[in-house]
Amino acid sequence: MVDTPTPASREMDIDRPCAARIYDAFLGGGHNLGSERSFAERLERALPGVGEVYRENRAFVRRAVEFLLARGVRQFLDLGSGIPTIGHVHEVARRRTRDFRVLYVDNEPLTVAHSRPLLAGEPRAEFIQADCRDPKSVLHAPEAVELIDLDEPVGLLMTAVFHFVPDSDDPLGLAGTYRDALVPGSYLVVSHLTDSHDPDAARTLATLYQETADPLYPRDAAWVASLFGDFQVMPPGPTYLSRWRPDPDQSAAQHRYHLLYGGVARKP
Structure with missing residues (x-):
């Protein structure tokens, strides 16, 4: 495992909007504050209909998890998961099987405080406070050691998280460290903000997120595809999320x- 500087522990900050709670607000969840709801309203004024982007990501996660379950994957590691509500990984998995395990990871203290009670009745899912920029703190956490068997295939989710990791923290190197920790037969699920198709909208999002506790870093599509390294990309390949195995009633x-x-x- 590549040694990386340990990120400073994140402090609770309720004065600035937080990415996890902004996401929750757009999904219609109840685990967000007035600052996140006000920010979501500002985003909607700047980019009318932008809420579809957040819902599109959650729909992609559902389809991807169902894809992995159909291929025998039964354990999932979700980096930068946000609050596990509104159809998150464990809810998708338990609709298909009782044989699953999910470890959610986030570095924001209030997100963790909101999330743990939500999983109190689900012994097959845990939530830890750790920073994905410190792979050791994730992979060697007691909950990870107990719940996730790295000698068996894992579904690793890097969805809507690495666009919060600045270049100075070497996101490509971090992705490689996580890939190296997986055994053959494991899967990597990626979604990331790109400026390749709608550069003005991506720039507007990034500008507004500078005011939050979680600045955004859009990157081009080729860079996003490089997060997969030498893994075998499943059809239809890297693409915009709305085009990745859409549900039949959404194809058009x-x-x-x-x-x-x-x-x-x-x-x-």
Whole structure:
């Protein structure tokens, strides 16, 4: 495992909007504050209909988890998971099987405080406070050691998280460290904000997020695809999320924005 500087522990900050609670607000959840709701309203005024981007990411996660379950994956590690409500990984998994395990990871203290009670009745899912920029704190956490068997295939989710990691923290190197920790037959699920198709909208999002506790860093589609490394990318390949194995009733849907790019890949 590549040694990286340990990120400073994140302090609780309720004065600035937080990415996890902004996401929750757009999904219609109840675990957000007035600052996040006000910020979501500002985003909607600046980019009318932008809420579809957040809902599109959650729908992609559902489809990706169902894809992995159909291929026998039963344990999932979700980096930068946000609050596990409104159809998150464990809810998708338990609709299909009782044999699953999910470890959610986030570095924001209030997100963790909101999330743990939500999982109190689900012994197959845990939530830890750790920073994805410190792979050791994630992979060697007691909950991870107890819940996730790294000698068996894992579904690793990096969805809507690495666009919060600045270049100075070497996101490509971090992705490589996590890929190296997985055994063959594991899968990597990626979604990331891109400026390749709608650069003005991506720039507006990034500008507004500078006011939050979680600045955004859009990147081009080729960079996002490189997060998969030498993994075998599953059809239809890296693409905009609305085009990744859409549900039959959504195949012809019109999307105002094409801002999230990603896909699913398997470790050979």
